[in-house]
Amino acid sequence: MTTRADIEDMIARCALGDRAALSALYDATSAKLLGVALRILQDRSAAEDALQDAYVKIWHNADRYRSGTWSPMTWLITIARNTAIDRKRTTREMSGLEGHIETLASDKPDPEDEAIAASEARRVIACMETLPEDRARAIRQVYLEGVSYADCAEGFGIPLNTVRTWLRRGLISLRECLGAVAS
């Protein structure tokens, strides 16, 4: 099993230009990162293109990874997510397609996803559960599917500014809850 330390080591060696390390990192993480891109883009071919772009960025930015601030999987997932979201927005701008909210799939959390500390995750999940249901659902959709404020506004049938105010309030509540639990 690949541990957090293994992945950090691979990233560190990528920063030194070690191709074998990139290969190992790809083996260990590409299935997860493709899952991220696929969930956001909902299209296999676009997701694989985004995945390739993500590893190009990972290779070129490996020297910027800071283990004190980021857990390695979160860092990799963030790069894959941002790459997929950029591609989704760009594609939409270019084709003029309307954004839409996908029905939230009720996938079970992957028990093997050990790179992220379980207690920390439970804490955040518990705080998500204290939010009004629609707000928690919106935050989940934003994270998992990369929906934008415009998508949310359309999905919920309310003005964009209202959506933003409403979602920001949810984020404030979430942060207050996380702060309270931590202290």
Added chain:
Amino acid sequence: MPGGGGVVRGDRILAAEHALGLLEGAELLEARRREATDAAFAAEVAAWAEDFAGALSGEFDEVLPSPAVRAGLDRRLFGEEKQGGWSLSGAFGWLTAGLATAALAGVLFLTPFGEIPDGPRPTALAQLASEDGSFRAVAMLDAIDHKVDLAIIEGAPPEGRVFELWVVRGDLAPVSLGVVDGRGATAVVPDRVVRASGDVAFAVSLEPLGGSPDGTPSQIVAVQPTEGL
């Protein structure tokens, strides 16, 4: 866990929106700039990303990519490095190809290159400019550590677009040196470009947010050859 000191509540929520990928246009550019220059803000973004990933990333399925992805990645990062022979004609071959595909090809601009010594370290310089003069920048290449610094003197990308810096050498396809954040960029020229032969050119292109979607320059703003490393 986000720290208390130094980050006000408005910033904290902005960091959350940035971590979620909700920001667009000018707000996104500003958030990226701050993430690169403001350690407290960057830590806040990372903390939110950690929290969201902790709660939700388990829900991303694992899906094996097709072998073509890895092959394409290898090609892009370490692609066939043809040595020698080429020199300037190759670069101009690429530039011509770029012209054919660039929507605003008319902005392509070439002037004689210059190389100036900078103290004990050999430094190559390329002064980039668009034809209409609305964009001007200087790329400085350190021939020892292969670091390139780009400083934009004039011009900014239109709303919702970004500049991206490229290096071109020999018959290698243009290699991205990354999206230009704000007024400049610092990057290291990849080894395969250093090892290749032929003149070096730098180019700046206009791209969608996040950079070129397909790894090639979308719309060239300016390109400028300089002398070999």
